[in-house]
Amino acid sequence: RHVLVGNHRDAWVFGALDPSSGTATMLEVTRAFGKLKKAGWSPRRTLKFCSWGAEEYGYPGSTEWVEENMKSLLTQAVAYLNCDTAVRGNYSFRGRASPLLKEAMLSATKKVKDPHNADITVHDTWAKYDPAGGTLNEPRVNVLGAGSDFTPFIQHVGIPVTDQTYTYTSAWKISSYPVYHSVYETFEIMEKFIDPDFTCHKAVAQVLAELARNLADSLLLPMNPADYASAIETFANASLSSFRGIFTKKDGISFDGLYSAVKNFTSAANEFSKKVENVDKNNPLAIREINDQMLMLERAFIDPQGLPGRPLFRHIIFAPSSKNIYAASSFPGLSDLMYGLDENGPEEQWEEVKKHLAVIVYTIQAAAKTLS
Numbered sequence: 001r002h003v004l005v006g007n008h009r010d011a012w013v014f015g016a017l018d019p020s021s022g023t024a025t026m027l028e029v030t031r032a033f034g035k036l037k038k039a040g041w042s043p044r045r046t047l048k049f050c051s052w053g054a055e056e057y058g059y060p061g062s063t064e065w066v067e068e069n070m071k072s073l074l075t076q077a078v079a080y081l082n083c084d085t086a087v088r089g090n091y092s093f094r095g096r097a098s099p100l101l102k103e104a105m106l107s108a109t110k111k112v113k114d115p116h117n118a119d120i121t122v123h124d125t126w127a128k129y130d131p132a133g134g135t136l137n138e139p140r141v142n143v144l145g146a147g148s149d150f151t152p153f154i155q156h157v158g159i160p161v162t163d164q165t166y167t168y169t170s171a172w173k174i175s176s177y178p179v180y181h182s183v184y185e186t187f188e189i190m191e192k193f194i195d196p197d198f199t200c201h202k203a204v205a206q207v208l209a210e211l212a213r214n215l216a217d218s219l220l221l222p223m224n225p226a227d228y229a230s231a232i233e234t235f236a237n238a239s240l241s242s243f244r245g246i247f248t249k250k251d252g253i254s255f256d257g258l259y260s261a262v263k264n265f266t267s268a269a270n271e272f273s274k275k276v277e278n279v280d281k282n283n284p285l286a287i288r289e290i291n292d293q294m295l296m297l298e299r300a301f302i303d304p305q306g307l308p309g310r311p312l313f314r315h316i317i318f319a320p321s322s323k324n325i326y327a328a329s330s331f332p333g334l335s336d337l338m339y340g341l342d343e344n345g346p347e348e349q350w351e352e353v354k355k356h357l358a359v360i361v362y363t364i365q366a367a368a369k370t371l372s
């Protein structure tokens with residue numbers, strides 16, 4: 001089984017932030033793991049560190065590698081941890097992850113000290129500045145859209161992915177840091193203004209190292225299908241509130257199938273959690289079975305046909321919105337088909353909507369079956 005960590009090495013100009021803050025961070029993790037290995041550490045799973053070319057051209061480097069290694073990735077890759085632009089500000093950590101890895105991401109940030117205050121953790125600052133909302137006293141962990149090398153891993157194969165960064169305040173309301181992709185992305189800017197003591201780099205490196213260690217070394221994979229169930233439920237509710245008005249005016253279409261699929265998936269995930277709690281940790285076959293089920297879960301959300309009109313995006317639950325490639329959209333195929341459509345819209349388009357809703361329902365039911 002393999003845990004992959006990677007970043008690109010090409011840059012628009014000097015690339016001090018994008019990608020080199022990420023590459024420096026990743027190399028620091030390899031240095032630390034190298035030391036551990038020399039001291040006798042041997043992780044249960046293989047760690048692979050990847051350096052990609054041509055990310056800025058639309059990531060053909062990682063995409064072609066994924067295509068070439070599709071078969072082994074399908075059966076062996078546990079997770080891909082992307083490490084692009086590890087530092088773009090000094091305000092707060094921000095981690096994005098597939099729902100399966102949300103818990104592992106949160107637990108890693110609880111183990112790392114805040115770069116500016118050793119009495120609190122990265123998790124504390126993150127939860128304060130970017131709260132999940134509601135009754136949860138935890139940070140927001142968004143799913144990923146596209147726009148970096150994690151895309152082929154999650155969208156072509158169905159490998160859970162993460163991306164982590166230290167960033168600026170969201171109060172600035174800017175789409176990226178001011179020197180993004182410009183000739184001013186220099187080491188001097190980083191050293192003078194953004195992270196003068198490199199403690200933000202260190203914090204991201206420690207989170208990344210802990211995530212990789214946990215995934216590579218834990219007896220049971222640190223993945224939680226119940227988090228996937230609540231993510232899908234949230235997405236389904238969001239879709240319902242967007243489209244309920246139109247759906248009620250249209251004959252022969254409803255969300256009932258989707259809701260019963262989400263319900264089935266949730267109860268399968270809860271049953272699975274019980275199985276994980278009660279597993280005999282001295283039984284290697286039972287451990288293997290659970291780990292393989294976790295490994296295959298994200299794969300179940302991949303439709304080999306791809307999303308309607310977008311064969312390269314195959315994840316049914318989330319994918320980049322076709323209207324904004326950096327943002328993630330839930331049930332992206334449905335959102336695309338419904339874009340600008342009303343109850344009087346063309347019948348062929350409504351047929352596509354019905355067909356795709358059936359695909360979503362089938363996919364979620366099939367994913368629930370992988371957990372039983």
Ligand SMILES: [Zn+2]
Nearest residue numbers: 018019084085
């Ligand atoms: Zn980049």
